[in-house]
Amino acid sequence: xxxxxxxxSVSVSPGQTARITCSGDALPKKYAYWYQQKSGQxxxxxxxxxxxxxxxxxxxxxxxxxxTMVTLTIxxxxxxxxxxxxxxxxxxxxxxxxxxxxxxxxTVL
Amino acid sequence: ExxxxxxxxxxxxxxxxxxxxxxxxxxxFNDFGMSWVRQAPGKGLEWVSGINWDGGSTAYADSVRGxxxxxxxxxxxxxxLQMNSLRAEDTALxxxxxxxxxxSYLAYWGQGTLVTVSS
Numbered sequence: 677x678x679x680x681x682x683x684x685s686v687s688v689s690p691g692q693t694a695r696i697t698c699s700g701d702a703l704p705k706k707y708a709y710w711y712q713q714k715s716g717q718x719x720x721x722x723x724x725x726x727x728x729x730x731x732x733x734x735x736x737x738x739x740x741x742x743x744t745m746v747t748l749t750i751x752x753x754x755x756x757x758x759x760x761x762x763x764x765x766x767x768x769x770x771x772x773x774x775x776x777x778x779x780x781x782x783t784v785l
Numbered sequence: 786e787x788x789x790x791x792x793x794x795x796x797x798x799x800x801x802x803x804x805x806x807x808x809x810x811x812x813x814f815n816d817f818g819m820s821w822v823r824q825a826p827g828k829g830l831e832w833v834s835g836i837n838w839d840g841g842s843t844a845y846a847d848s849v850r851g852x853x854x855x856x857x858x859x860x861x862x863x864x865x866l867q868m869n870s871l872r873a874e875d876t877a878l879x880x881x882x883x884x885x886x887x888x889s890y891l892a893y894w895g896q897g898t899l900v901t902v903s904s
Contacts, residue, residue: 677847709890711830718880718894719830725890762830764891772844772886774820774832 678702678768680777682761687783694750696780698763701744708746709764710739712757713779719762723748750782758784787811787893789881794898801871805898807864807881812893815839815859818885821866823877824897831877834866835885844886849875871902 680700688694698708708726711719721730723739726746736751750757761780767773793805807819820835834845834855843855854867864881878899882891 706887707890711891713830718896719891720894721890721892724892730892760829764830764832766887770844771888772835772837772842773846774822774835774886774891776822776830776832779829 678775680763680765680775682763682777682780684778685781685783687785688753690755690784691752694753694757694782694784696748696750696761696763696782697745698747698777699745700765700768700775700777702768703741703744703746703765706765706768708739708741710737710748711762711764712759713762714759722761753782753784755784758782787883789883789893789895791879791881791895791898794879794900796901796903797871798904799872799902801902803868803871803900805866805868805879805881805900807895809862809864809881809883812883814857814862817883818842818889819855819857819864820882820885820891821855821864822880822882822891822894823875823900824880825874825877828877833879836864837885842886868900871900873902876900876902 710723713719727739763777821833878897881895883893884891
């Protein structure tokens with residue numbers, strides 16, 4: 677089955693740039709999305725269609741893509757950005773099946 | 786304001802059945818595909834199932850195919866998940882989300898309903 681691979685954890689100091697990667701063989705052909713999940717809360721989309729930012733999401737959040745890897749970048753990470761981040765896309769062989777990466781715990785301290 | 790409210794979660798024994806519901810408001814329900822996503826305690830997100838706007842297309846994760854059935858009632862603006870032959874590994878918080886497949890991503894989520902499968 678199709679998989680998206682993320683690092684389990686990333687740690688930065690406040691004000692530094694955090695980069696979270698997600699790799700998958702079909703990502704050159706499929707859009708990727710990034711979700712932020714804070715403790716005890718439902719996920720919230722922070723990037724859609726590889727690099728678009730929904731209204732209300734701070735400009736420090738950005739997305740990029742290169743080959744089979746997509747990257748979520750948080751420029752000048754804040755303490756309130758500490759959360760779990762998940763990439764999401766659709767299955768390489770079935771446009772209707774969703775797939776999440778394993779998630780990355782971002783620590784900002 | 787888009788709202789998604791899940792219900793129906795409870796404690797069930799292995800082999801049992803449950804039906805989850807998701808009541809929606811604040812958008813034109815019959816214009817959107819919908820999905821269920823779950824999260825086991827302390828674990829990551831897992832996409833479970835999705836359905837298109839009129840119910841004509843459905844999809845399932847391998848882990849639930851043949852046991853779970855997704856459906857919708859556009860007249861009631863509601864989404865459902867019939868869960869049969871429950872297993873301990875189905876224990877999770879189940880989220881309802883607006884979106885399905887590559888055409889529309891999971892833009893809005895409910896707060897989830899907890900399913901516990903235990904003897």
